[in-house]
Structure formats: C-alpha cells, structure tokens
Amino acid sequence: MNNELFERWIQQGSLSIPKILLTHYRKVGLTDEECMLILQLHSFIEEGNVFPTPSVLSERMHIDVNKIASLLRVFIQRGFLSIESFEDKERSVYAEKYSLLPLWKRLLGELGEEQHGERTAAKKER
Amino acid sequence: MNNELFERWIQQGSLSIPKILLTHYRKVGLTDEECMLILQLHSFIEEGNVFPTPSVLSERMHIDVNKIASLLRVFIQRGFLSIESFEDKERSVYAEKYSLLPLWKRLLGELGEEQHGERTAAKKER
Amino acid sequence: MNNELFERWIQQGSLSIPKILLTHYRKVGLTDEECMLILQLHSFIEEGNVFPTPSVLSERMHIDVNKIASLLRVFIQRGFLSIESFEDKERSVYAEKYSLLPLWKRLLGELGEEQHGERTAAKKER
Amino acid sequence: MNNELFERWIQQGSLSIPKILLTHYRKVGLTDEECMLILQLHSFIEEGNVFPTPSVLSERMHIDVNKIASLLRVFIQRGFLSIESFEDKERSVYAEKYSLLPLWKRLLGELGEEQHGERTAAKKER
Numbered sequence: 024m025n026n027e028l029f030e031r032w033i034q035q036g037s038l039s040i041p042k043i044l045l046t047h048y049r050k051v052g053l054t055d056e057e058c059m060l061i062l063q064l065h066s067f068i069e070e071g072n073v074f075p076t077p078s079v080l081s082e083r084m085h086i087d088v089n090k091i092a093s094l095l096r097v098f099i100q101r102g103f104l105s106i107e108s109f110e111d112k113e114r115s116v117y118a119e120k121y122s123l124l125p126l127w128k129r130l131l132g133e134l135g136e137e138q139h140g141e142r143t144a145a146k147k148e149r
Numbered sequence: 150m151n152n153e154l155f156e157r158w159i160q161q162g163s164l165s166i167p168k169i170l171l172t173h174y175r176k177v178g179l180t181d182e183e184c185m186l187i188l189q190l191h192s193f194i195e196e197g198n199v200f201p202t203p204s205v206l207s208e209r210m211h212i213d214v215n216k217i218a219s220l221l222r223v224f225i226q227r228g229f230l231s232i233e234s235f236e237d238k239e240r241s242v243y244a245e246k247y248s249l250l251p252l253w254k255r256l257l258g259e260l261g262e263e264q265h266g267e268r269t270a271a272k273k274e275r
Numbered sequence: 276m277n278n279e280l281f282e283r284w285i286q287q288g289s290l291s292i293p294k295i296l297l298t299h300y301r302k303v304g305l306t307d308e309e310c311m312l313i314l315q316l317h318s319f320i321e322e323g324n325v326f327p328t329p330s331v332l333s334e335r336m337h338i339d340v341n342k343i344a345s346l347l348r349v350f351i352q353r354g355f356l357s358i359e360s361f362e363d364k365e366r367s368v369y370a371e372k373y374s375l376l377p378l379w380k381r382l383l384g385e386l387g388e389e390q391h392g393e394r395t396a397a398k399k400e401r
Numbered sequence: 402m403n404n405e406l407f408e409r410w411i412q413q414g415s416l417s418i419p420k421i422l423l424t425h426y427r428k429v430g431l432t433d434e435e436c437m438l439i440l441q442l443h444s445f446i447e448e449g450n451v452f453p454t455p456s457v458l459s460e461r462m463h464i465d466v467n468k469i470a471s472l473l474r475v476f477i478q479r480g481f482l483s484i485e486s487f488e489d490k491e492r493s494v495y496a497e498k499y500s501l502l503p504l505w506k507r508l509l510g511e512l513g514e515e516q517h518g519e520r521t522a523a524k525k526e527r
Contacts (some may be wrong), residue, residue: 337433
C-alpha cells in the first residue's frame with residue numbers, strides 16, 4: 024500500500040517535449056487549445072501510434088471529434104502538420120503517419136527572426 | 150548556415166512531462182486551456198523559476214494577466230496547486246514556491262480508481 | 276539537404292531518465308559501466324521492448340553477451356532489478372518483463388538517508 | 402510518511418537525453434565509461450551549470466579527478482566537445498561553457514552513413 028502511488032507513477036512514464044513549443048506556439052498563431060491538441064498528437068506519435076484518429080484524440084480532450092478532424096485539416100493547410108506514407112515492414116503494408124516536423128521548423132524560424140531582430144537592435148544602440 | 154536550424158533546436162532543449170497529465174487532466178476537471186497553464190507552470194518550475202508571476206505566464210499564452218491570477222487561486226482552492234515557503238540559501242531569504250505535487254496525486258488517485266473499477270468489472274464477468 | 280540533419284535528429288527522439296540515477300548510482304554500489312547497462316535497459320523498457328535479450332543489449336555496448344547475462348543476474352540478486360510476468364493481451368500469452376522499480380526505490384532510500392543525516396548534523400551544530 | 406517516497410521522486414526530476422547517444426556512442430568510439438561522463442556533462446549543462454569542474458564531475462562517478470580532466474581534453478581533441486565563451490549578462494562577465502553540439506553532429510553523421518549504406522545494399526539486392 025505504501026508504495027502503490029509511487030509504482031503507479033513510474034508505470035505511467037514521462038514524455039519529452041520541445042521547450043520551444045511552450046514558449047513560441049502563440050507566436051506562430053496557435054491557440055492554447057490547439058497547442059494541447061499538438062501535444063496530444065506528439066504524445067501518440069512518440070508512443071508509436073503514428074496516425075491517431077480524431078476519436079482517440081478527443082477522448083482525452085474537451086474538443087469533440089468533428090472539431091478535432093477539422094483542426095487536423097487546418098493544421099495541414101497552415102503548414103504545421105504533414106501526412107507521410109511509409110512501409111510498415113512488420114505487417115508488409117504501406118501506412119500513413121503524421122509528422123510535426125513542419126511545426127518544429129516554423130517555431131525555429133520564428134525564434135530565428137526574434138534573435139536576428141535582437142542583434143539588429145543591439146547594433147543600432149551602439 | 151547549414152547547421153543553424155539544428156543548433157537552435159539543441160539550445161532550446163526539452164522538457165520532461167508526466168504522461169498521466171495528458172491522459173487524465175480531463176478526468177480531474179481541468180479544461181484544455183487550464184492544462185496548458187499547468188504545463189507552463191511546470192516548465193518554469195523545472196527551469197528553476199519556482200514562483201512565476203501571472204505576467205510572465207501570460208506572455209506565452211492567450212489568457213490575460215488577471216484571468217491567470219484568478220486561475221492560480223482557483224487551482225489552489227481545488228487542491229491542484231500549493232504554495233510552499235523555503236529558505237533560499239544563496240540569498241539568505243525565505244521565499245515562496247509553487248508545487249504541483251497535489252495535482253500529481255489527484256491524477257494518480259483518478260488512475261487508481263479506474264484500475265480498481267476495471268478489476269471489479271473483470272471479477273463480475275467471470 | 277539543408278534540413279536533413281535536423282529531421283534525422285527529430286526522428287531519433289528523446290528519452291526521459293530519472294536524474295537521481297545519475298547523481299546516486301555510485302552510492303548504491305553501481306559502477307559507471309553497470310549504470311550504462313541500467314540506462315540501456317531503461318531505454319528498451321520505455322520503448323516497449325520490456326524483456327531485451329543480453330544479445331540485443333550487448334550490440335550497443337562494449338560488454339560482451341555473457342558478461343551482460345551475468346550482470347543481469349547480479350542486478351536481480353542485489354535487488355536492483357526484478358522480473359515480472361504479465362498477460363500480453365494482444366498475443367493472448369503470458370510473458371515476462373523487467374522492472375527497475377527496485378532500483379528506483381533503493382536510490383530514493385539512499386537519498387532519504389542523506390537528507391536525514393543532514394538534518395541530524397544541522398541539529399547538532401546548534 | 403505514506404507519500405514521502407513519491408514526493409522525493411518528484412523533487413529530483415527527470416532529464417531528457419537524445420536516444421541516439423545510447424544507440425550510437427559505441428560506433429563513434431566512446432567506451433561505456435566515457436559515455437557516462439558525457440551524460441554527466443549533459444546533465445550539468447541542462448541544469449544551468451554550463452562549465453562543471455572535473456572535481457564536481459568525479460563526485461558522482463568512479464573516475465578520479467585527474468582522469469576526468471584528461472578525458473575532457475581528449476573529448477575536445479577528438480571533436481566531441483567544444484568550449485565556447487559567452488557573455489554572462491547577470492554578472493556582466495565573459496564566461497566559458499561546454500557544448501556537446503560537435504558530438505550530436507558526429508552521432509547523426511554516423512547514423513546517416515548507416516542509412517545510406519542500407520539504401521545502397523537494398524538497391525544491390527534487387
């Protein structure tokens with residue numbers, strides 16, 4: 024009984040997320056709610072569920088299935104998310120997976136502009 | 150130039166978050182937006198800024214300063230967040246820090262009930 | 276071409292490890308080499324390969340297969356590692372998995388004694 | 402008492418490490434012991450101690466201070482580690498920091514060659 028809490032914690036495990044998402048999602052135009060959806064996507068992808076359905080995603084959130092399906096399409100249109108096909112060798116089929124690489128690049132691009140702006144401002148001050 | 154993107158990514162670093170937060174925040178009554186605020190708090194605490202102001206938190210989010218101040222109070226009332234005082238030895242002063250320990254325990258409690266429910270249901274099926 | 280390095284990095288992903296392992300493995304009597312083996316075990320378990328073979332483990336390390344098999348036995352004898360059986364529901368079989376829970380508890384126990392020692396020493400100083 | 406173990410665990414926190422380090426350190430010529438030293442360096446850097454002394458590093462390991470000082474030099478010679486100077490704005494001084502960026506690039510280069518080799522081999526098989 025004494026250790027049950029601790030064991031349950033260990034079994035759940037941790038997820039590693041890029042800090043830049045938390046610091047810059049607002050700057051690339053994502054709402055707080057949309058950022059939570061991105062985090063859920065990232066969590067499924069990292070666990071090996073590379074193409075989670077809107078239904079699976081909505082079970083953990085307050086957004087309903089239709090809204091999630093629509094947000095995923097919007098993410099793709101806005102260049103935050105891409106769908107790639109790959110060969111699933113275990114099952115010998117071609118399958119699809121989400122990639123958040125476009126978003127990571129956008130966030131880094133945003134950061135790059137900030138840093139460039141700071142350097143330019145620093146020069147002017149001199 | 151070729152490596153600039155990669156270097157920027159490395160410098161930003163990663164944050165480790167408990168998976169149970171993503172899977173169970175809805176079950177303890179947190180909205181998607183409130184969960185983002187919890188994540189921002191966790192991020193500051195892990196970086197050593199143990200008592201971030203509502204103003205600092207709101208810079209990264211779409212929630213305004215007053216709403217954040219009010220949410221932090223609500224988190225404390227609902228038993229998700231606590232404020233602890235500690236001795237800051239470097240500066241020789243007593244200071245305050247936030248702790249998310251109450252929330253982690255609530256999430257684990259929720260998970261425990263689920264698992265207990267599943268075991269009970271499994272027994273009835275037999 | 277420009278982004279290849281970055282994409283490769285993202286695809287590899289990150290692993291979350293308990294900091295207490297790095298700070299206290301020496302105190303519980305693990306060598307640097309043994310700690311690397313623990314980290315490899317932890318990495319496989321987190322990726323879902325819950326019972327990695329000595330052969331798979333040795334491919335990533337400088338320790339040969341026989342030495343690894345022997346170290347795993349020693350870890351169990353010394354109370355760092357346990358083997359648990361569980362029901363693999365997908366394949367409908369009972370399988371075995373490693374658990375590092377005993378080690379995490381030992382490390383926390385070690386930390387607890389240190390902190391107790393510090394408190395006792397602080398009292399005596401007064 | 403019941404929760405003490407759990408609270409201690411939470412306070413220690415987690416460290417995020419690149420998986421490619423665990424899977425490829427052997428391939429770039431690092432021993433198991435040297436990889437532990439890299440992990441300790443990474444841990445200090447991430448916590449904000451960007452230029453840990455050999456003495457601080459040796460406290461957590463089985464390698465003595467002189468050997469650690471010598472290994473750090475070797476890491477620099479072999480292109481795994483670099484020392485960069487930066488402006489510490491809080492203290493208004495120029496300071497030095499370690500960077501593991503050269504190692505991350507080497508590991509990715511190694512992975513790139515593997516993948517290239519696999520593609521070439523796959524073509525020949527056809």
